[in-house]
């Protein structure tokens with residue numbers, strides 16, 4: 163309760179300072195709109211449906227791309243952790259591509275797929291899959307070998323070993339890997355939406371882009387706030403339950419790790 | 420005192436036969452002869468302690484008996500059959516707790532039971548409850564692993580190893596990381612369980628008193644290369660008290676022999 167109050171107070175202070183800065187008149191209101199205008203924009207966009215519609219468009223792309231990235235990345239990461247050849251090939255490929263900022267995939271995506279949903283998905287998957295592979299690989303490697311040995315003596319082998327020992331044992335790493343994958347997916351989608359204009363749907367990135375073209379700073383700032391809020395909500399809804407579960411079971415604070 | 424080839428429990432058939440087992444490891448710099456032509460016969464229902472300085476191949480020998488490691492030469496027979504890999508009849512209890520953190524205490528004990536298709540679900544639950552009770556942890560069946568103390572973890576590990584009803588229990592310094600009071604308690608528990616179940620137990624330790632307290636025989640090993648030096652019969656009746664004076668004679672004999680192996684090793 164007390165922590166919530168402190169956080170609320172802090173944000174109230176920030177907004178107050180912002181409003182004061184606007185009122186001081188030192189900056190043009192075109193560059194720095196009042197928080198009231200921004201709130202009005204968000205409210206208006208909520209009422210006329212643009213905000214919900216583009217949020218939906220964005221989330222749909224995000225979920226599909228992220229799911230594909232995880233479905234491809236998880237098994238690949240498990241494979242690279244066990245097979246030397248795959249580690250030397252796919253593993254080093256992942257290591258290389260992971261250092262590439264995902265926005266760098268946009269030109270390639272545009273040439274290959276044109277201004278289509280496919281280009282969007284491609285960028286999101288490329289942004290996600292490498293970090294998921296690396297995190298899974300790292301996780302499976304860090305399982306104490308004693309777990310596998312104990313399981314073997316009790317007669318666990320093959321599929322049973324993978325599903326009942328390796329997978330649960332690497333769960334803490336998988337969750338942090340999927341969380342990292344999520345962060346990358348979200349960033350790459352925003353990059354893609356800002357750079358790729360497509361007619362099959364306007365996402366939040368597009369609203370941001372048009373806000374700048376129209377010099378509507380209240381729209382730019384409003385959308386930025388919405389993007390932050392969505393990121394926080396997803397973290398709460400998707401990952402917090404897992405982290406709490408791990409925290410209870412392993413007795414470690416996964417968030418701090 | 421010395422009886423390298425005969426069983427102390429005369430009449431019992433051999434449960435485990437280790438025949439001329441050798442094993443070397445090549446690490447990055449050196450070649451280690453972990454075991455050199457080791458032979459040992461262990462009778463059914465016997466409690467054998469392996470003792471020796473660290474690095475003399477105790478864990479390696481235990482792993483080979485378990486089937487977790489393959490010997491370079493020689494073989495291990497369990498019930499007359501060559502050991503090719505791990506088997507439910509020979510369960511291992513490790514020094515550090517190898518309990519699975521994603522399962523609670525009950526789930527850990529159930530793990531091996533679920534791999535036995537011959538049991539019904541109800542039977543598995545009954546057995547798991549029985550063994551948790553046997554190690555005095557029925558109140559903690561829903562506890563997560565990290566909530567248990569070191570001694571409690573090893574008790575759960577013991578229950579997990581006993582539950583699938585193996586004939587042989589292989590224990591690799593299971594109490595080494597525990598405080599003395601907890602350990603004393605566990606000496607009583609393991610002897611009680613052994614007397615009741617008459618399982619064959621191979622128990623690795625580097626603590627002489629512990630070995631004398633528990634074993635029918637104490638097998639002394641020396642390092643580089645790993646060999647069996649001497650086998651001591653401990654004639655005292657079970658259960659034995661770790662703090663009893665009766666242990667003093669055997670303890671000092673074996674401790675002196677152990678020192679000897681260390682000096683020898685230093686010479687080479």
Ligand SMILES: Nc1ncnc2c1ncn2[C@@H]1O[C@H](COP(=O)(O)OP(=O)(O)O)[C@@H](O)[C@H]1O
Pocket residue numbers: 444445446451452453471472473474475476477478479480645
């Ligand atoms: N997997 C391994 N790789 C390389 N060397 C090993 C390995 N396992 C054991 N050794 C070596 O073999 C020798 C015996 O080890 P171990 O059986 O663990 O001894 P103990 O349990 O008696 O302390 C040691 O010198 C150890 O360093």
Ligand SMILES: [Mg+2]
Pocket residue numbers: 477478479
């Ligand atoms: Mg050892």
